[in-house]
Amino acid sequence: MRRYLLSLLAVCLIGLAIYQYYQPVSIVDVITNEKLEIAADNLNKRHPMKTLELSDYAKSQGVTLQSPLYQQFATNQVVNLQGRISLPKQYPTQFVWVQIDYKGTESKADFLQTFHYYIPIKNDQFQQSLTLQAGKGEYQVTVRMPSNEKKEKFYTLTSFEVTNVNPEINREISYNLKGRESQLQLSKPAFGLVKTSRLVQISGSIKEKQLLVQLRKGDQVWRKTYAVHDGRFDESIPLLYGDGIHEVKLMVPDHKKAGYFVEGALFYVQNTSPQVSKPIEYTRLYYEKGIRLTNPLSSGDQADLTYPIAGTIDPSKPGTDQINHVVVQTEKGKEKATYFIPVHQYRFDGNFWFRFGPGTYRVILYIPDASTTNRDYFRFLGVASFQVTSHVLTDQRDLLPSRGIQSDNPQIYQLAKQVTQGAKTDYKKARKIYDYVATMMTYDMYKLRHNSFAWDDSALKSLQERKGVCQDYVFLAIAMLRSLDIPSRFVEGEAGNQRHAWVEVKIGDHWISMDPTWGSGYITPNGKFVKKYDSNYFNPSKRYLNKTHKRTGVVY
Template sequence: MRRNQSLWLVMLSLLAGFLFLTACSDSNASSGETKADQKEEDPYDKEVKKKNEELGELESLKLSSYSEEIGVTIAEPTYKEFAANGKVSVNGEIEKYQDLKSDFAWIKVRASEEGPSGRQLEYYTPIEDGKFKQNIHFFNGEGEYRVTVQLPSKDRENYYYDTASFTVHNVNPEVNRDVTMTPFGHDAELTLNTKSSYFKGNEVFSLKGEADLSDEDTIMVRLKKDSENWKQVIPVKNGEFQYDIPLFYGKGIHELEVLVPDGDRDNYYQTATTLLIDNESNRVMSPIDYSETYRERGVTLESPQFGGEESDGEYTIQGSIDPKSEFGPETTHVYITTKKGEDEALDVIPVEDYTFDDSFYLRFGPGTYEVTLSVPEIKEENSDYFRFFGFAKFEVKSTGEDQRDLLPSRGVQSDAPEIQKQAKVVTARKTSDRDKAKAIYDYVAKNVSYDVKKYENDDFNWDDSALKTLESKTGVCQDYAYLAIAMLRASDVEARFVEGRAGGIFPGRHAWVEAKLDGEWMTMDPTWGSGYLKDGEFVPAFNEDYFEPDMNEFKKTHTRTGVSY
C-alpha cells in the first residue's frame, strides 16, 4: 500500500512538472505573439510629442466672455496652442442653446501660409440639443493653423460671436480638405461623391450627389478660375443628380461652387459647398452658353459637354427632351444653325422617343463655327415659316473641306439610297454635267405636280424634303428645288437652293436652283418649267424655257435675294 502511495506521489510529481513545462511553453508563445502584434508608434505621433515639448508648458484654452453669457463648455481641445497629427476635434456644449438665433456653430480654420488648397476653410457644425462636435483635418498638410470657434447671437440673425480660438501645429504633411457644408447645404441634406474637397482632376470632373429636393428643383454649379467663370443648372431626379463638368480653363485650380435652391426666393440659389479641383491638363475648352429655354423646354444636352472641339467636317450632338416639360411630347425635332463668318446653314435632326442623336456638316470649310441648337416654336396654325428658340450655343473648329454645294443639307438628302438610285436612272448615259442637269430638270418638271392646297393652306412641315417629294410627286417651289438639288448633288454636280421672289405685279416668295456647270453657275426653275396655275388649279405643261434661261428675261419675273443652306 505504501509502495503504491509512493508510486502515486512520483507520478503526481512528474505530472506537475509536465504541466509546469507546458504552461511555461504557452507563456513564451503568447509573449512572442504579443510582440509581433505590437504596432510601431506612428512617427508623426513622435513628432507631436517633440513639438509639444518645444512649446513648453501648454496653456489651457480660454473662452470669451460671450461663452459665460450662454453657458459654453469646451471639452476638446483643452489647450490654447499645441501640436497635432493631421486632425483635431472641437467638442462643446451650450447651456442656453435655445436662446440662439441659429442652429450652427461657425468654425474657421486659417493656415499661416497660402497652400495648394487655399488659406481658409469654414465649417458650419450643427448644434443638436446644445451639443456640437466637429472633426477637422488640415487642408494644406504640415504647418501652423489658427482655429476660431464662433457661436450664434441671441439677438441678431446671421450674427456670430467669438467663443474660443487656438493654434494648432500640424506635423502631418498629408493634404486633406474636408467637404464642408453651409447651413443651406445642411438644410438640403446635400451629400457628394467625394470625401475630400481638394483633389486632382483631368479635363472633366464627374459630380454626383444626393439632396432632399424634389424633381421640380435644380442644383446650380458655378466654376471659377482667375477671372473666368461658368455656371450651369442641373436637374434633380429622385433626390439624385449627376453632371460631368469640363475643367474649361486649363492647368491649375478650378473652384467649383455647388448651390441649392433658396426656399424663400424663386429662381435663386445659395452656396452649399465649394470644391477645389487641380486640373492636370493644359487643354483649354470653351463653355457652352445655355439659355433659359434649355430649362423651360426640358432639354438635356449629353454631347458635347464643352465647345472648342475639333472636327473633320461632321459633328454629332446627343441629348434628350423631358416628356414632362412644356411641349415635351410635341418637340419632334431640333434645329442646328452653323455660322462661319457671313456663311450660315440650318439643319434639322429628329427627336425620337424623346432623344436625339445625329450629325450635321460644317459645310463651309476649315475654320471656327458658331453652333446654335434650338427647339421649334409649337403652334397650332399652319404657316410657311418656322420660328425656333436657341437653347445652347458653342464653337467647333473644323478641318474639313468646303463642300457646301455637294454635301447633303436640310431637305436635300443627296446621300439617301432612293435619291442616289433615281439620279443614276435619270442621268444614265449622260456624260457631261450639263446633260445630267438637263435630264434632272426634265425629270422633276415632268413628274412633280404643283400642290395648290399646300400653298393656299400654308401646310408646310419641318420635314419637307427631296425624299418626300420623290415619294409623293407633288409639292411647292421649295420641294421642286429640294428634289432637283438632291439629284444634282447625288450626280456630283454642285447645286444650291436660291431664295427670292417671283411673279407679276405682286410677286410672292419663291425658290429655284443654281447648278455649277463648266465652272460657272447656271439657273434653272423646275417649278415654272412644270406648268402653270389656272382658276386655282395646276395645269401640267412642261417647257424648257426655265433651264438655263436668258437672264435678262428671267430677272423680269424673278428677283434673287440669296442662297439658303
C-alpha cells in the same frame, strides 16, 4: 438676368464635410503613421499642457468639451472635436461653426490657408473629426456657438492652437452654412482638390430646385444655373480657363432675396488641359423651356467637317411636348446654313456640317415657335450660341447634305444612279434628273393654299408622297444631284407673283438653271394644277428665265 449675392457674410460662412478615401494600408503606411503619432506625443511631452478655457457665452449655455482638452498641443493631422450642451435650447441655427486657419509657412497655396466646418447639433451634442488639411505646421482653430436668439449669428466658444506633424495635404469639400441648411451633398467629386482635363463632373443631392455653379480662375468668372430634378443633379462643368487651379462654387438660392444665390459648397480643380474655351451664350428661353445642352459644354471647340450636338428638354416645362425638332444654324461671315435635328422622347442628338470651308463658325441653336399658325416659312427662337473652328480643307457648300436634302441617304443615291444610267456627262445626268422630278412629282395645290409646310419636308418625303410645292421638287432634285457629286444649290426668289424656289447646277466651270416645278405643269386661272411636262425650264437662257423668275439668293 440673374443677380448674384456674394456678401461678406456669405463669403465668410464657408463650411466643409468630411470624405474619407479608404485604400489598402501597407506596412510602410502603418510604420509612417506610428512615427507621426510618436512625433506628436513627443512634442506634447516637451511642452506644458494648459487646460482649454471656454468663453463666458459657452458657459452660459452649459457647454462642455470632451475633446480637445488643451489650449496648445500637437497631433497627427486630425483633431477630434466633441462637446455637449447641458442647458438644452432651441437654437435658430442648429450648427457649430469651426474655423481653421493655417499659420505655417510650408504651404503657400491660398486655397489651403483657411477652412470651415459646420457641425450639426444633434441631441444637444456635436462631434466632428477636424482635418488639418494644409500639411505640416501651426494652426489656429476657433469654435463658435450659434446665438440662442438670432439666426446665423455666432459667438466664440473657444480657440486653441495645434501643431500638425503630418506633411500630407488633404483638401476636403467645403460646405457653407447655407449649403448645409439646403441639404446639399456632393457625391462627385469626392475630394476638395481634384485633377482632371477640361471637364469636372458634379453630382449629388439638394432640396432646392436649382443650383448655380460659379467657376473662377484669377479675375475670370463664369456662372450658370442648373435645374435640379427630384432633388438630384448630375452635370459636367467646363474648365474654361486653361491649365491650373479653378475654384468651383456651388451656390444655392437665397430665400431672403428672390433671384439671389449664396455659397453652398466649394472645391478646387487642377485642370491639366492648356485649352482655353469661352462660355456658351444662353438666352432666357433656354432656361424657361428646360433645354439642356450636353454637347458642347463650352464655346471655342475644334472640328473637321462635322460636329455633334446633343441635349435634352424638360418635359415638365409648358409647350415642350410640341418640340419635335431643334434647328442648328451655322454662320461664317455672311454665309449661313440651316440643319434640322429631330427630337425623340425629349432628346436630340445629331451632326451638322461646316460646309463653307475652314474657319471659325458661329453656331446658333433654335427651337420652333409653338404657334399653330400655318405659314410658308418657319419661325424659330434662339436658345444658345457658341463658336467652333473647323479645319476642313475645302469649301463643300454645294456638295454636302443640308436641310431637307439627304444626299447622303443610300436610297437617294441608288435612285440617282438608276435615273442617270447611261448618261456619260454631268450635263446629261442633270437633264435626266430634271426629267425624272418634273414627270414624277405632282404640284400640291392644298399645301400651297393652306401653307401646310412641315419641318420634315425633304427629298425622302417628296419621293414617298410624289407631290409637293416648289421646295419639295428642289429638295429631291438637289439631293439626287449631290449624291452623284454634282454641285448644286437651292435658289430662292419670286416667280408668278409668289415666293418660289428652283435649282442651279454647276457643269464644268459654269452654272446652269433648272426649274423642275415649272417643268412639271402649270396652274390654271381657276387654281387647278395641270400636269404637263415642259423641257424649256432645263438650262433656259438667262434672258428667257428672267422674264418670269427673279432671283434673290441661295439657301443652305
